[in-house]
Amino acid sequence: MTKSKLEYETLINKSLLGLLIFLGTEIMFFAGLISAFFILRAGSPSWPPPEQPRLPIQVTGINTLILLFSGCTIRQAVSAIRQGRSKTTTRWLLATGSLGVIFIGVQGYEWVQLVKYGLTMSSSLYGGLFYTLIGAHGFHVLVAIAVLLTVIIKAFCNRYTIDNHTGVELCQMYWYFIVGIWPILYTLVYLS
Amino acid sequence: MIFFHISVAVDACPKCFGTSSQQVFLTYYFSALFLSAIPFGIIVSSLIWLRLHKRRISHSKTLNNSSGKTSTE
Numbered sequence: 465m466t467k468s469k470l471e472y473e474t475l476i477n478k479s480l481l482g483l484l485i486f487l488g489t490e491i492m493f494f495a496g497l498i499s500a501f502f503i504l505r506a507g508s509p510s511w512p513p514p515e516q517p518r519l520p521i522q523v524t525g526i527n528t529l530i531l532l533f534s535g536c537t538i539r540q541a542v543s544a545i546r547q548g549r550s551k552t553t554t555r556w557l558l559a560t561g562s563l564g565v566i567f568i569g570v571q572g573y574e575w576v577q578l579v580k581y582g583l584t585m586s587s588s589l590y591g592g593l594f595y596t597l598i599g600a601h602g603f604h605v606l607v608a609i610a611v612l613l614t615v616i617i618k619a620f621c622n623r624y625t626i627d628n629h630t631g632v633e634l635c636q637m638y639w640y641f642i643v644g645i646w647p648i649l650y651t652l653v654y655l656s
Numbered sequence: 657m658i659f660f661h662i663s664v665a666v667d668a669c670p671k672c673f674g675t676s677s678q679q680v681f682l683t684y685y686f687s688a689l690f691l692s693a694i695p696f697g698i699i700v701s702s703l704i705w706l707r708l709h710k711r712r713i714s715h716s717k718t719l720n721n722s723s724g725k726t727s728t729e
Contacts, residue, residue, distance in 0.1 A: 476706060484705075488698045495694045499687035506683035546716070 483634050487641050490604070494645055497600060501593050501652060508589065511656075516590050517581035519654050520574055527570045528650050534563035535643040542636045545619075548626035554619045557632075560639065561616060564609045571602055594653060601642065601649055608642050611635055 505511050512518070541556035575595075583591045615635045618624060624632055 476709065480709075484702055488695075488702070491698055492691075492694060495691055499691055502687050503680065503683050506680045507677065 477630055479630055483637055497597055513588055513590050516588055517583045521654050524654055527567055530563050531567045531643055531646050534560045538636050538639045542632055545624050545629040545632050550622050557616045557619055561612050568605050604642050608638055
């Protein structure tokens with residue numbers, strides 16, 4: 465009597481599934497922050513408060529375009545590794561990282577200027593909400609840049625191939641998340 | 657039965673329900689609806705993504721089997 469081995473096809477990589485679940489929790493986290501923003505704003509007599517400094521809409525708008533463009537560059541990186549072009553992948557990943565660093569650098573500079581003009585976490589509800597929402601996103605961008613740096617180093621060492629590039633796809637998914645959430649935060653916090 | 661007979665008034669957060677502003681009430685209810693709907697949106701999006709992911713893998717496997725594609729760099 466012979467035993468037959470049951471063969472099955474894995475639908476999804478375990479790492480990708482884990483990241484999907486993690487991104488779900490992150491989406492809920494930002495949804496909670498956005499809901500709190502709406503409720504606290506609805507309870508304020510005027511928004512933004514008249515005595516608080518105004519946010520730099522134009523500069524942040526350009527920064528938003530930079531971040532959106534970084535979403536395109538990481539997509540090119542994943543397309544390249546799916547075709548087995550590892551050197552092209554590294555170049556696109558470097559471009560993505562550079563755009564991410566520019567984004568976070570501009571954000572940091574804006575924050576320094578806003579603090580100088582008197583908008584701090586404790587100056588008002590407006591300041592507290594601004595730094596909580598935008599700061600949470602900024603922290604996620606920093607983590608994404610750190611992850612991207614690891615992926616770039618591995619790609620530079622030719623660790624990714626046409627059949628094995630899960631790390632690049634994981635990085636892409638997380639990058640899409642931080643790129644996707646930013647226009648929502650920009651519209652709510654800066655444009656409203 | 658004990659809990660039924662011990663009637664205790666439970667107050668919600670006074671930030672939303674301690675005010676008479678209709679706007680805050682509406683914002684609270686819509687945000688509660690939004691937060692309730694988000695998990696379903698996540699699940700549906702994940703299922704759609706999984707379906708597209710499976711289709712892409714099947715398609716690339718078919719292409720690889722027919723052409724014998726390998727890394728070019």
